[in-house]
Amino acid sequence: MSRTMVDISKKWGFHGVEALKNASPMYKFTMGIFALLALAGLTVGLHGMIKGYHHVYGVTREISWGLLISAYIFCVVTSTGLCIISSIGHVFGGEAFMPIAKRAVFMSIVFMFGGFCIIFFDIENPFRMAIWNVLSPNFASNMWWMGTLYGMYLVFMIIEYFFLLEQNHTLSRLMGFFGLIVGIAAHSNLGAVFGMLHGRPFWYGPYLPIYFIFSAAMSGGCAILFFTTLGWKINPEIMNQRMERAVKAVTQITIFLISVIIFFTIWKILTGMVSEGKELVIMSFLTGSYSINFWVFEIFLGMFLPLYLLIRSRGNNFSLIM
Numbered sequence: 166m167s168r169t170m171v172d173i174s175k176k177w178g179f180h181g182v183e184a185l186k187n188a189s190p191m192y193k194f195t196m197g198i199f200a201l202l203a204l205a206g207l208t209v210g211l212h213g214m215i216k217g218y219h220h221v222y223g224v225t226r227e228i229s230w231g232l233l234i235s236a237y238i239f240c241v242v243t244s245t246g247l248c249i250i251s252s253i254g255h256v257f258g259g260e261a262f263m264p265i266a267k268r269a270v271f272m273s274i275v276f277m278f279g280g281f282c283i284i285f286f287d288i289e290n291p292f293r294m295a296i297w298n299v300l301s302p303n304f305a306s307n308m309w310w311m312g313t314l315y316g317m318y319l320v321f322m323i324i325e326y327f328f329l330l331e332q333n334h335t336l337s338r339l340m341g342f343f344g345l346i347v348g349i350a351a352h353s354n355l356g357a358v359f360g361m362l363h364g365r366p367f368w369y370g371p372y373l374p375i376y377f378i379f380s381a382a383m384s385g386g387c388a389i390l391f392f393t394t395l396g397w398k399i400n401p402e403i404m405n406q407r408m409e410r411a412v413k414a415v416t417q418i419t420i421f422l423i424s425v426i427i428f429f430t431i432w433k434i435l436t437g438m439v440s441e442g443k444e445l446v447i448m449s450f451l452t453g454s455y456s457i458n459f460w461v462f463e464i465f466l467g468m469f470l471p472l473y474l475l476i477r478s479r480g481n482n483f484s485l486i487m
Contacts, residue, residue, distance in 0.1 A: 189399060189400065191398075191399045192399050192400070195395075195399065206282075209221070209286075210282075210283075210285075210286030211286075213286060214286065218231070218287075218289065222287075231287070233283050233284070233286065233287040234287060236283050237280050237283040237284045237287065238280075238355070239384075240276045240277065240279045240280030240283060241276070241277060241280040241315060241351075241352070241355065242352070242377070242380060242381045242384050243273075243276045243381070243384040243385060243388050244272075244273045244274075244276035244277040244280065244348075244385075245273070245318075245348045245349070245351070245352040245378075245381040245385070246380075246381040246382045246383065246384040246385020246386065246388065247269045247270070247272050247273035247276065247385040247388055247389060248269070248270070248273045248318075248322065248341075248344055248345055248348045248385070249345065249348070249349070249378075249381065249382045249385055250262065250265070250269050250382065250385045250386055250389055250415065250418070251265070251266045251267075251269035251270050251273065251341070252341055252342070252344075252345045253418075254266045254411075255267075255270070255329075255337070255338060255341050256338055256341045256342050256345060259414070261410050261411055261413075261414035262411055262414055262415070263407075263411070264407045264408045264410075264411040265389055265393060265408075265411045265412075265415065266329075267326075267329050267330075268389065268392070268393070269385070269389050270322060270325055270326050270329060270341070271326055272388060272389065272392060273322055273385075274319065274322050274323055274326060276388070277315065277318065277319050277322065278319070280315075281315075281319070294312075298312055298313065307354055307357050307358045307361065308358060310351075310354050311351060311354050311355055311358060314347055314350055314351030314354060315351045317347050317351075318344055318347045318348045318351050321340050321341075321343045321344035321347055321348075322340075322344045322348075324340045325337050325340035325341045325344055328340060349378060352374075352377055352378055352381050353374035353375070353377060353378055354374070355374075355377055356373040356374035356375070356376060356377030356378070357373070357374050359373055360372075360373030360374055366440065366441075366442025366443050366446075367437070367442070367443050367446040367447075369442075372429070376426075376429050379422060379425050379426060379429065380426055382418075382422050383419060383422035383423055383425075383426055386415050386416075386418055386419030386422055387419060387471070389415055390412065390415055390416060390419060390486050390487075391487060393408070393411075393412055393415075394412070394483045394484075394486050394487035395487065397483050398487070404483070409481065412480060412481075412483070412486065413479075413480030413481060414480075416475050416478065416480035416486060417480060419475060420472060420475050420476060423468055423471060423472045423475070424472065426468060427468050427469075427472070430463075430464070430468070434447055434450075434451070474486070
């Protein structure tokens with residue numbers, strides 16, 4: 166092993182193990198919970214591959230998207246959003262956002278890796294997909310572009326994080342810029358996967374790629390706020406003056422992004438009410454069988470309650486933010 170590899174191993178590997186040994190009991194407990202959740206997910210995924218997806222997830226050839234696709238989209242949405250939030254400080258020089266930049270980049274890698282793990286278990290033969298994605302590309306397919314662009318995005322983010330750890334800010338900023346461009350392209354393409362579904366009028370429309378980008382930025386802001394305040398609960402010493410300023414800045418931009426999503430949702434309902442293909446679906450949300458899901462979970466818990474709590478917190482009440 167070369168001297169460089171030895172130095173990297175000592176810096177990242179041994180330091181990480183030593184830090185884990187010296188961590189507080191609350192931190193170890195939290196990491197243990199996450200490890201158990203990851204193990205449970207791995208077990209269910211392997212069970213699905215062995216037992217059959219129809220038995221485990223209830224999917225068929227006619228209904229090919231099940232529960233895992235929503236979890237996959239949640240992960241990649243949040244990953245792209247974290248990249249957008251981190252780039253405000255790291256790439257474009259927003260001083261207030263600098264303290265959370267490295268954490269946001271690391272979390273974007275974790276969320277994207279989680280998304281790839283989920284889609285790995287959602288596809289009947291993931292190895293065949295990976296091979297033929299390279300050997301037989303279909304440039305007219307949104308799905309091909311989605312996999313390719315997200316793969317490039319993950320590579321750029323990993324390289325950016327490496328340079329951040331090496332304190333090479335010139336190259337990390339360059340990789341961050343490339344990662345941001347590819348990430349936005351990938352995520353708008355993901356919106357196009359839904360927006361170009363002519364057979365699904367509720368999703369079809371040109372605004373969906375734009376909506377996906379705004380929802381990603383909102384999710385990224387929420388994620389960095391949650392994990393930063395969680396870290397503050399575990400170790401209050403991390404909340405210094407610069408970090409407090411960063412939390413306040415992210416809170417303000419997240420308030421704006423939630424407001425934008427509310428704006429999109431209002432117009433989605435209004436335009437859907439005058440659309441022949443969407444009216445029945447919209448009414449099922451407003452007054453039908455999905456009304457509790459829509460009004461309680463999506464509107465109240467997903468938009469208005471977080472918006473109220475973030476405004477009430479003024480960016481400095483960390484318990485309310487969490």
